[in-house]
Amino acid sequence: MSAPVEEHSGAQLRGNLRAVVEDVARRERFTDVEVEVSRASAKGDNYIGELLRVKVKGRRDGEEGQSMSVVLKLIPENEARRAVARVDAFFDNELFVYSEVMPAFQSLQEDRRVPEAERFGAVPKLLACDRSEGGVSLVLEDMSPRGYRMADRLKGLDTAHCSLVMKELGRFHAFSFALRDQRPAEFQRLRSGVTETLFRPQSALGAESEGRLKSMVDHVTSTMLKRFPHESEYMERFRRFCSDFNKRAEAVVSGEAAEPCAVICHGDCWTNNILFKYREDDESPEAACLLDLQVSRYSSPVTDIAYFLYCCTERSVRREAYKSLLSDYYNSFSQFLRLLGSDPEQMFPYSAFKEQESRFSHFGLLMALFVLPIFTAASEDTPDMDNIGENTARDHLAKSASNQLYLRRMGDVIEDMVDRSFI
Structure with a gap:
């Protein structure tokens, strides 16, 4: 069972993206996943898409207190x-x-x-991609x-x-x-x-x-x-x-x-x-x-x-x-x-x-x-x-x-x- 998403800095996981992140976590052998979301770029740093950093915490190979992070690159919601x-x-x-x-x-x-x-x-x-939100969203390795x-x-x-x-x-x-x-x-x-x-x-x-x-x-x-x-x-x-x-x-x-x-x-x-x-x-x-x-x-x-x-x-x-x-x-x-x-x-x-x-x-x-x-x-x-x-x-x-x-x-x-x- 997964815990609710904890959101920071006004960032949110929309639509199917939480399920996509959880699937990535499962492939990395995580269970009992908690997810924290924050913005991965400041104003002026990215112009075509929106970047979020998602920290996944939970058990990995049965060991508690493990974590990993990924970067989500999202197509903008703003139609204009x-x-x-x-x-x-x-x-x-x-x-x-x-x-x-x-x-x-x-x-x-x-x-x-x-x-x-x-x-x-x-x-x-x-790591993954999703097309369920009317466009492509990418889940990428976080290099930080x-x-x-x-x-x-x-x-x-x-x-x-x-x-x-x-x-x-x-x-x-x-x-x-x-x-x-x-x-x-x-x-x-x-x-x-x-x-x-x-x-x-x-x-x-x-x-x-x-x-x-x-x-x-x-x-x-x-x-x-x-x-x-x-x-x-x-x-x-x-x-x-x-x-x-x-x-x-x-x-x-x-x-x-x-x-x-x-x-x-x-x-x-x-x-x-x-x-x-x-x-x-x-x-x-x-x-x-x-x-x-x-x-x-x-x-x-x-x-x-x-x-x-x-x-x-x-x-x-x-x-x-x-x-x-x-x-x-x-x-x-x-x-x-x-x-x-x-x-x-x-x-x-x-x-x-x-x-x-x-x-x-x-x-x-x-x-x-x-x-x-x-x-x-x-x-x-x-x-x-x-x-x-x-x-x-x-x-x-x-x-x-x-x-x-x-x-x-x-x-x-x-x-x-x-x-x-x-x-």
Whole structure:
């Protein structure tokens, strides 16, 4: 028999979710279960879904006082929020990656007998899913009991944190090359099942949002005039870059454009979607975990790299460590691809990687236009997604015009893109 749910911080388990959690607990050999619920994210930390942390307490293997915790990722109840952001497509995409792509990755490293200590495990496990509430709800492994926590999105990540992320991205991308090489039919099925959720017609940022996109570009252009003279090369190249924004966005995320080097990407690798584990000094990171696969896409591996480096770091980090971070990525990729049984020199030589960098790094600027107003906003200034309306994006952009952190980091991204000849 189960005890009632004890709820905290206004969080609730709705519908069938309690039964789903109890089923997970039973599979983990728990009986006489009690459940405590709390919110797993603060305002400004998550934008597409709602996160709850559920602590399960009870007997395990007959021993009293045992506990475990899971994270529930819930589709929003607010219908307006679901409609404006089209969150159902994001949840469906994430479920496909968790239920189809990640098991294929795991199967490959098991079949190739990758040593346990060297296996990729930087994504939480999917424990269960539920579709009874009119959409997908996911039950995921909670990484916090293992010492993982989120970094401060406002500070930007230093080189040590970035190096860990780049290495894990390299390993994540290596699976696609190994599957393409060794299991081509399976890889074709997986890459076809991953859906572009942002830059496509009828998506959250698709054709019908064209008016909002133009407003955003006009806003950034006007704010950047505070930093760059109107006729400067920086503004000229930026205006040219934005002149055909929708087509440029759809092209840069096209897997076909990146062949034969396209991979199944994480898609949304930014600070709040990464957890870090620290050494005893509580300052030096030793491991990274990648969260949130809702925006996974089939595209150039450089789209993940550029998004991460240009939207999550200060320019000082990029100027001091850009080359070393690219080396961290490629060395980790190459070493892991060899463990998976394929040859990086044949599948993705360094020269091909650099060519992809040249062609697709402008994705970092494209994403910065969308996300930096949010990433650099104080928690109290982030949009209330449950009260979203036609004026939400406009009002938030207006606030960013006086946000000095946003103005500096947006200008730094434009400057870097021009200086590196990416635009």
